Amino acid sequence: xxxxxxxxxxxxxxxxxxxxxxxxxxxxxxxxxxxxxxxxxxxxxxxxxxxxxxxxxxxxxxxxxxxxxxxxxxxxxxxxxxxxxxxxxxxxxxxxxxxxxxxxxxxxxxxxxxxxxxxxxxxxxx
Numbered sequence: 001x002x003x004x005x006x007x008x009x010x011x012x013x014x015x016x017x018x019x020x021x022x023x024x025x026x027x028x029x030x031x032x033x034x035x036x037x038x039x040x041x042x043x044x045x046x047x048x049x050x051x052x053x054x055x056x057x058x059x060x061x062x063x064x065x066x067x068x069x070x071x072x073x074x075x076x077x078x079x080x081x082x083x084x085x086x087x088x089x090x091x092x093x094x095x096x097x098x099x100x101x102x103x104x105x106x107x108x109x110x111x112x113x114x115x116x117x118x119x120x121x122x123x124x125x126x
Contacts, residue, residue, distance in 0.1 A: 007033045007034075007106060008106075009102060009103050009104065009105055009106065009107060010102055010105050010115060010118055011102060011103065012107070015032065015103075015104065016104045017031055018031060018032050018045035018080050018082050019079065019081060019082075021079075022075070022079060024045075024080065024081045024082045026042040028071070032082035032104055033106060034106050040086070040087075041085045041086065041108055042084055043082065043085050043108045043109040044085050044088040044106075044109050044118070045080060045081070045082055045101040045104035046080070046081055046082075046083050046098040046099065046100055047079075047080060047098050047101070047123050048063075048079040048081050048098055049098045050077050051096050052091055052096055052098040054096075056091065063075045063081075064076065080101065083098075085111070085113055088100070088109075088113065089113050089117075092113075092121065099121055099122065100118050100121045101122075101123050102118060102122045102124060103124055104124075105118060
């Protein structure tokens with residue numbers, strides 16, 4: 001039986017857990033891991049801010065309102081969350097991107113966001 005490949009972060013290291021309260025990740029395992037069924041590439045681990053939540057709601061993606069039917073508690077400032085790479089880049093380009101935990105950001109995010117942009121927004125490299 002083949003062993004599961006250990007996911008890597010954007011630094012080429014083993015992917016570190018992003019957050020467990022609330023539980024995050026496409027697979028709801030606390031990690032920003034991804035796979036073929038994750039069309040949104042939920043690969044960028046961030047520290048949620050009010051500024052980002054206001055921005056994302058203004059473009060049609062309300063992440064602060066709980067949706068119990070989907071097991072979604074709603075996010076608040078300080079939560080760590082796996083964002084879609086394209087949504088983070090959209091917020092970055094608009095000046096509202098939250099800080100990134102690069103050690104918890106999956107290497108697949110690099111398909112959408114340049115490495116220097118992610119590391120310049122790092123919460124865990126300085």
